[in-house]
Amino acid sequence: MARPKEAQAAEAARRFGINVLECRGRAGFSQQKTADRAGIHRTEVSLIEGGKRVPRLDTIVKLAGAVGVDPCALLEGIAWELSPPTEEAK
Amino acid sequence: MSGLGQEDKWVEKDWTLGERFGANVVWFRREAGLTQTQLAERIGMSRTILSRIEHGRVFPPRLETILKLVAALEVKNCDLLAWMWWEPASHRHYETPPSITDISGYEVRDFHLPAGFRVSPVGYESEERFKDRLRQRREEPGHRTVLELLRDDAPKVAPRKRPDAAWVLLTGQALQALREGRGLTRQGLADRSPTTAAFIEAIEEGRCSDPGLRILEELCCALNGEGSAFAAQIEPVRAERKAAVRKVLDELAERDARQAGGDGK
Numbered sequence: 001m002a003r004p005k006e007a008q009a010a011e012a013a014r015r016f017g018i019n020v021l022e023c024r025g026r027a028g029f030s031q032q033k034t035a036d037r038a039g040i041h042r043t044e045v046s047l048i049e050g051g052k053r054v055p056r057l058d059t060i061v062k063l064a065g066a067v068g069v070d071p072c073a074l075l076e077g078i079a080w081e082l083s084p085p086t087e088e089a090k
Numbered sequence: 091m092s093g094l095g096q097e098d099k100w101v102e103k104d105w106t107l108g109e110r111f112g113a114n115v116v117w118f119r120r121e122a123g124l125t126q127t128q129l130a131e132r133i134g135m136s137r138t139i140l141s142r143i144e145h146g147r148v149f150p151p152r153l154e155t156i157l158k159l160v161a162a163l164e165v166k167n168c169d170l171l172a173w174m175w176w177e178p179a180s181h182r183h184y185e186t187p188p189s190i191t192d193i194s195g196y197e198v199r200d201f202h203l204p205a206g207f208r209v210s211p212v213g214y215e216s217e218e219r220f221k222d223r224l225r226q227r228r229e230e231p232g233h234r235t236v237l238e239l240l241r242d243d244a245p246k247v248a249p250r251k252r253p254d255a256a257w258v259l260l261t262g263q264a265l266q267a268l269r270e271g272r273g274l275t276r277q278g279l280a281d282r283s284p285t286t287a288a289f290i291e292a293i294e295e296g297r298c299s300d301p302g303l304r305i306l307e308e309l310c311c312a313l314n315g316e317g318s319a320f321a322a323q324i325e326p327v328r329a330e331r332k333a334a335v336r337k338v339l340d341e342l343a344e345r346d347a348r349q350a351g352g353d354g355k
Binding site: 005008009012013016038054055056057058059060061062064065066070071072075076078079080081082083 | 132134152156160167168176
């Protein structure tokens with residue numbers, strides 16, 4: 001049984017935030033410096049790290065570039081569980 | 091894997107981030123053998139939106155959409171995010187990163203490709219790396235055929251026979267009928283498939299003496315033409331091609347069995 005969509009999205013955003021925090025810490029950048037390098041606002045970095053915002057592809061690539069990692073490093077350990085089609089048919 | 095014309099198009103194109111993502115989705119959707127409709131159903135998205143994502147015509151997709159596509163295509167997160175960089179200093183997307191070695195996995199080259207390199211939407215890679223990438227996916231039964239054909243000792247697949255003029259003419263007419271039935275102009279169809287309006291015109295008017303099977307399949311897929319007269323027209327060619335591939339595979343299997351038997355004695 002797959003979890004409800006909203007819970008999954010929240011979980012994905014939370015894990016993504018943790019990954020960003022980790023990579024940022026490894027690079028030794030502050031939120032402000034990361035935001036400057038990524039060309040986004042500091043509050044957005046803060047929201048994303050707190051898992052309160054679901055990022056879009058462009059933000060993912062910008063953040064990855066800003067902290068100097070491959071974009072998929074930020075998606076490490078995040079997966080989506082698709083609900084099986086039989087369940088939907090019922 | 092594809093004609094030179096297509097590769098030229100990829101090389102010359104100035105890709106946006108969305109288009110790169112879309113190209114990656116198309117690439118792996120075809121590898122998984124799914125139609126747009128099937129993939130859209132799997133992730134509970136309308137086919138129209140999926141089509142827009144594939145063409146990079148919508149705003150960059152959200153994290154959830156990326157993850158859903160990864161799950162439905164049964165690929166890795168990296169696969170769909172390949173070939174995307176951001177250079178912090180100049181605040182520009184899509185530049186080749188300063189240090190190429192930082193990008194794990196994919197070999198990036200200038201547009202002057204040395205011999206033996208191939209261009210794919212997921213980057214520029216050597217023949218060796220391409221084979222490696224496919225070998226890693228060995229467990230998946232759908233990819234076995236491709237892998238066997240890549241073996242160094244594999245005999246060549248028999249070349250396709252040139253079709254006769256009557257078939258070419260009929261196919262062109264069927265394509266035109268299907269396209270008009272879908273209410274698309276030639277340019278409209280060209281936008282949805284990896285070809286040009288001029289080439290579609292040539293096929294429809296029967297001026298192209300030997301349109302490739304792959305391009306016909308692409309056109310059929312873009313027109314959502316399963317079960318149409320056009321699909322029926324290209325079916326025998328597809329069957330013939332499949333038979334040729336099967337023959338090579340059988341030959342390989344037989345040779346393997348013989349060698350295994352020889353080792354045993």
